Amino acid sequence: MKLDRLLSIVTMLLNRNIIQAKELADRFEVSVRTIYRDIEAINQAGIPIVTFQGMNGGIGLAKGYRLDRNVLTNDELAAIITALRGMSNSYISQSNEQLVEKINSIISPARAAEFHLKSNHLIIDLTPWGSSGSLEFKLQLIKQAIEQQTRMRFNYSNANGELTFRIVEPYTLILKGRHWYLEAFCLKRGEFRLFKLLRIKDPILLEQVFTRDSMPIRENSVGEEWVSSQNSIEITLCFQKNRQHLAEEWFSIEEILIQEDRSILVRPIFPENEWLYGFILSLGPDVEVLEPLHLRQIIESRARKIANIYGSLEQT
Structure with missing residues (x-):
């Protein structure tokens, strides 16, 4: 859109x-030629742009011009920068990069050092360990x-490893519990x-355009129905003992019960399926x-099968 381009040009000139x-x-x-028409439109909007002649010439803003930054405080802007950087690690978006550039442009030079410190108090990196090229490809394809x-x-593998062919109308990308999800209307199931x-295989864009309807109102948070399903059990x-650090990686301190022998008990509620066993x-x-x-x-049986596999390798 032309408006987006004009705003982006102003942002780059500010920086x-x-x-x-x-x-x-x-x-x-x-x-x-289109850029020069854009520059003229920006000038007419009251933002003073000047041209500089010579070998190192070009286009720039009139000296001393800055955008009004009174709407947000430095702390609020730093919080936005932190969130955008964390999201950009796993969800590459030119609009996110442009927004970071816009925010940096409205920080006065006198406050730049303080802002840099505030925006680096917290670093969020949502990317998985190891290679994530396949995930990045899926994210960009779904975004498109x-x-x-x-x-x-695409072909979809459910929690039981069953593979089904799906055609969907994609609505929303969701990052939940360190994993990405697509919320879409599934033509096979007739519902969202x-x-x-990670379970989507061989995704392909179709040339079939759909009309985006209003999504049903979600009464619960994303995935809450998964936890409260009928097959949920308390375990x-x-x-x-001495493994409290392992328990604290997965459960909150309020859920952890330390026994007299220093062992630790937890009693979570999970849906019983292949994910739980794994x-x-x-x-x-x-x-x-x-x-x-x-x-x-069930766990004992599966552990024995694993032991048998590795035991048979040792015998050979």
Whole structure:
């Protein structure tokens, strides 16, 4: 949009003394003539832009001009910068980068050092350990589908490993509990569904445009229905003594009960499915399922199968 381009040009001029018209044209993928028309429109809006001749010439704002920054305090602007940086690590967006640049542009030179300190008090990095190229590809593809309102198709693996073919109308990307989800209308199920991006395979954009309708009002927070489903059970986990740090990685201090022998009990409520079995096994030998009995038996059976696999490798 032209308005977005004009605002972005002003922001870049606020952050730099001089910028070349050709650089602006390349940045916004328009002609140099279009940039000069944009400059004229910005001048007519009351923002003084001057041109500098010579080898190092270009376009710049009149000396001393700055945007009014009285709407937000330094603390509020620093909080916005922190959130945007954290989001940009895992969700690359040119608009986020431009907003960071806009915020930096309205900080006075006298306050720049203080603002830099405040905006670096907290660093949020939401990217996973290791390579995340596949996830970044899915995020960008889904973002494109949402913006263009086009349907997508993909294969989806549920919690039980069952693979199904889906065609969806994507509405919203959600970051919840260190994982990305797509909220979309599923044509196969005839209702809105949450799809975990890690379980989406072979996503493809379709040329079928859809009309975005109002989404149903969500009574619970994202994923709350997953926890409160009918198959939820209360379990009792026992962490061995001196393993409190492991318990605190997953459970709040209020949930942790330290016993006389220094072992630790927790009694969370989880839906019983493949995720739960995998989660318990991922805690390793320092954790034991005490209740319910059937869950204990399932974990024991799976642990034996794992031991048998590695035992057979040693024998060969």
